[in-house]
Amino acid sequence: MDPLVADIASCFPVNPVPAARDAIIDTYMVEHLHEILGDKPWPSLSPIECRHCSDGFTFLTPIGLHYYLPAYMTAEVVDAEEADVVIDSLIGLFQRDRFYRDDRYLEFWNLVTDDQLAIIGHWVDHYETTYDFNDCTQSEVTIARTWLATLSDARHSKNDG
Numbered sequence: 001m002d003p004l005v006a007d008i009a010s011c012f013p014v015n016p017v018p019a020a021r022d023a024i025i026d027t028y029m030v031e032h033l034h035e036i037l038g039d040k041p042w043p044s045l046s047p048i049e050c051r052h053c054s055d056g057f058t059f060l061t062p063i064g065l066h067y068y069l070p071a072y073m074t075a076e077v078v079d080a081e082e083a084d085v086v087i088d089s090l091i092g093l094f095q096r097d098r099f100y101r102d103d104r105y106l107e108f109w110n111l112v113t114d115d116q117l118a119i120i121g122h123w124v125d126h127y128e129t130t131y132d133f134n135d136c137t138q139s140e141v142t143i144a145r146t147w148l149a150t151l152s153d154a155r156h157s158k159n160d161g
Contacts, residue, residue: 002077002078004077004119004122004123004126005074005077005078007119007122008070008073008074008077008119008123009043009070009074011070011113011115011116011118011119012042012067012069012070012116012119014041014042014043015041017039017040017041017042017067018063018064018067019039020034020037020038020039022061022063022064023037023038023060023061023063023064023067023068024037024038024056024059024060024061024064025059025060025061027059029059030056030059032052032053033053033056033059033060036049036052036053037049037053037056037060037064037068042067042068042070042071043070043071043074045068045071045075046075046082047075047076047078047079047082047083047086048082048083049075050071050072050075050076050083050086051075051082051083051084051085051086053068054072054084054085054086054088054089055089056068057072057089057092057093061104062104062105062107062108062110062111063111065093065108066108066111066112069093072086072089072090073090073119073120073123076090076123077123077126080130087127087131090123090127091124091127091140091141091144094120094123094124094144094147094148095140095143095144095147096143096147109151112151114152114155117148117151117152117155120148121145121148124141124144124145124148127141128141
């Protein structure tokens with residue numbers, strides 16, 4: 001098993017699995033999310049299933065996004081070709097992409113523990129070293145690292161105060 005996959009598995013609990021109604025925003029456009037993700041433990045999802053649900057980042061509740069995030073991260077590490085567009089969704093999520101600037105997005109980050117935040121940072125390291133980079137991609141990594149550092153600093157400031 002890839003060491004990053006093992007770290008992800010050790011940091012993100014499998015249980016309890018959130019009910020589909022708690023994990024997926026109730027909208028007519030997401031039947032596929034209910035079929036693929038609904039009530040399933042995150043480790044059981046394949047890279048192909050994650051790819052089919054890559055739009056889920058905007059249709060998952062903060063609880064759902066937090067719960068299924070390790071499946072998406074693992075899918076990309078295990079089989080990037082099958083996971084395909086998942087990588088774009090992940091790097092967008094980790095750099096506070098314009099699609100995620102609302103209260104739900106910030107609520108999601110409040111659910112992420114310090115250990116999970118560190119694993120997300122390791123995933124960003126993996127992303128940086130695994131793929132061919134141009135200036136745009138390097139900018140994405142820099143923005144993601146800045147966002148993760150901002151979250152970490154805010155937590156430490158809150159705990160110190």
